[in-house]
Amino acid sequence: MKVLLINGSPSKKGCTYTALCEIEKELNISGVETEIFYIGKKPIRGCTACAKCLELNKCVFEDDGVNVALGKADKADGFVFGSPVHYAGASGFITSFLDRCFFAGSDRFAFKPGAAVVSCRRGGATAALDQLNKYFTINNMPVVSSQYWNMVHGNTPEEVVQDLEGMQIMRALGRNMAWLLKSIQAGKEAGIVPPEPEERIWTNFIR
Ligand SMILES: Cc1cc2nc3c(=O)[nH]c(=O)nc-3n(C[C@H](O)[C@H](O)[C@H](O)COP(=O)(O)O)c2cc1C
Numbered sequence: 001m002k003v004l005l006i007n008g009s010p011s012k013k014g015c016t017y018t019a020l021c022e023i024e025k026e027l028n029i030s031g032v033e034t035e036i037f038y039i040g041k042k043p044i045r046g047c048t049a050c051a052k053c054l055e056l057n058k059c060v061f062e063d064d065g066v067n068v069a070l071g072k073a074d075k076a077d078g079f080v081f082g083s084p085v086h087y088a089g090a091s092g093f094i095t096s097f098l099d100r101c102f103f104a105g106s107d108r109f110a111f112k113p114g115a116a117v118v119s120c121r122r123g124g125a126t127a128a129l130d131q132l133n134k135y136f137t138i139n140n141m142p143v144v145s146s147q148y149w150n151m152v153h154g155n156t157p158e159e160v161v162q163d164l165e166g167m168q169i170m171r172a173l174g175r176n177m178a179w180l181l182k183s184i185q186a187g188k189e190a191g192i193v194p195p196e197p198e199e200r201i202w203t204n205f206i207r
Contacts, residue, residue: 001031001077002035003077004037004078005020005034005079006069006081007020008090008094008097008098009114009126010040010041010091011084013157015155016083018119018161019160019167022170022174023080023117023174025171025174027177028124028170030182031178032181034108035072037065037069037147039064039093042065043064044064044065045061046095047096053103053105057104059101064097066100066132070108073101073105076111077113077185078113078115078181079116080116080177081098081115081116082119083119083128083132084120085120087124088128089124090123090131094132102138109135110194111140112142113141113143113180114143114186115143116136116150117129117173121154146170146172150170152166152169152170
């Protein structure tokens with residue numbers, strides 16, 4: 001069992017990373033493998049809506065980590081998306097990154113549990129969290145929660161570790177993710193598989 005944790009901050013080892021590490025520790029204690037994937041700080045294109053991914057089953061652009069992450073997502077059983085709060089939303093980096101991941105490869109994520117976590121200095125955390133949770137809830141993904149909304153507060157990693165409640169929320173999240181993954185695995189072993197989808201209906205408003 002493996003969880004892919006995506007660090008959507010431009011800072012490789014910043015506040016978001018600090019939160020992800022706390023989740024990772026708990027997952028590892030519970031016997032779940034992990035990988036933290038840093039999306040970097042080179043430009044990441046937004047989705048250009050070229051729809052070539054429908055033919056390629058991956059994004060047409062190879063100059064950033066989107067297709068690398070899709071390869072990793074294939075093999076992962078669960079996901080954590082982490083982002084700093086930028087202007088009361090998720091970072092532009094992770095927004096572009098996840099838009100393209102989900103447009104090009106939503107099947108790699110479907111029916112696998114996901115959790116979003118955000119780090120902020122002061123405000124906008126719930127709006128950013130809502131934004132990230134929407135990738136899960138449009139894509140048949142069970143959403144993993146914690147004992148409070150998944151956020152930490154601080155402007156530096158040193159400040160984040162002083163957010164004792166935030167750190168505890170991250171640990172509880174890690175344990176909840178491990179529990180759900182094990183439950184899904186036990187279900188599979190008992191013959192419970194993801195539901196068969198109906199043929200997709202697309203209506204661009206009512207026509
Ligand atoms: C462009 C930008 C916008 C930000 N906007 C907010 C904000 O709206 N609310 C807030 O509390 N902090 C804001 N911050 C501060 C970061 O969210 C905060 O320092 C975060 O913990 C940094 O995480 P990181 O080290 O993983 O990047 C902003 C920082 C930057 C660079």
